[in-house]
Amino acid sequence: MVHATSSVLLLLSLALLAPGLSAQLCSLAGNWTNDLGSNMTIGAVNDKGEFSGTYLTAVADTPYNITRSPLLGIQNNTVWQPTFGFTVQWTFIESTTVFTGQCFVDKNGKEVLKTMWLLRSRVGDAGDDWKATRVGNNIFTRLRTLKE
Numbered sequence: 001m002v003h004a005t006s007s008v009l010l011l012l013s014l015a016l017l018a019p020g021l022s023a024q025l026c027s028l029a030g031n032w033t034n035d036l037g038s039n040m041t042i043g044a045v046n047d048k049g050e051f052s053g054t055y056l057t058a059v060a061d062t063p064y065n066i067t068r069s070p071l072l073g074i075q076n077n078t079v080w081q082p083t084f085g086f087t088v089q090w091t092f093i094e095s096t097t098v099f100t101g102q103c104f105v106d107k108n109g110k111e112v113l114k115t116m117w118l119l120r121s122r123v124g125d126a127g128d129d130w131k132a133t134r135v136g137n138n139i140f141t142r143l144r145t146l147k148e
């Protein structure tokens with residue numbers, strides 16, 4: 001009888017906690033690194049899913065003057081494994097990148113961001129528009145610090 005009661009209580013607490021857990025999982029807030037070695041830091045995600053942060057790319061068309069650049073984005077923070085988008089306005093070159101993707105959680109609880117991006121480079125003439133946008137994909141994982 002005691003065993004049955006504690007099982008019911010356990011199930012009840014899981015049912016109550018589950019929505020809160022899924023809302024907290026896969027928030028983009030934190031430090032991330034991608035397959036190119038680029039790092040980004042995203043601040044708190046607000047109740048509308050909006051966030052801002054900074055991006056330090058490991059590669060660029062002008063690799064000698066790379067500086068940390070601002071990003072602005074929004075995620076769906078109402079569902080498990082949410083989609084999101086963010087824009088990076090590069091501060092060291094006149095180009096802009098938009099990323100869109102989804103946060104996945106694997107069976108070990110590890111979060112991974114699968115993204116695609118469009119990189120728009122500035123060209124001086126509309127006739128060069130055809131070659132101004134590149135497309136690619138990046139995979140981000142949490143950047144662990146020594147303390148973690």
Ligand code: BTN
Pocket residue numbers: 034036038057058059060061062090093095096097117119121136138
């Ligand atoms: C530029 O060279 O015009 C600015 C830097 C672009 C870096 C790109 S954005 C997509 C890809 N993912 C990264 O982490 N860096 C490159």
